[in-house]
Amino acid sequence: MKVAIIMSDSEFNTSYESANGGSKAQARELCDNMKAAGLRIYTVGFQAPATALPILQYCATSPPAIL
Numbered sequence: 001m002k003v004a005i006i007m008s009d010s011e012f013n014t015s016y017e018s019a020n021g022g023s024k025a026q027a028r029e030l031c032d033n034m035k036a037a038g039l040r041i042y043t044v045g046f047q048a049p050a051t052a053l054p055i056l057q058y059c060a061t062s063p064p065a066i067l
Helices: 024-034 048-058
Strands: 003-008 040-045
Touching: 003 048, 024 040, 024 048, 040 048
Parallel strands: 003 040
Antiparallel strands: none
16 A cells, blocks of 8 residues: 655645646645555644645545544
């Protein structure tokens, strides 16, 4: 089994805009590509504010447990 663990507060220090979209769009695309490649993704939020939880939930293969 291939696994990726993303540990983050999910707040982007710098917002990038490019032909690939903004920082959040690029993060979603990266997560989609990892899932398409068969990786199971676990996310761990460190002092993540409520506004940052959606990207962690989006990237997780299964709905995360919020503790």
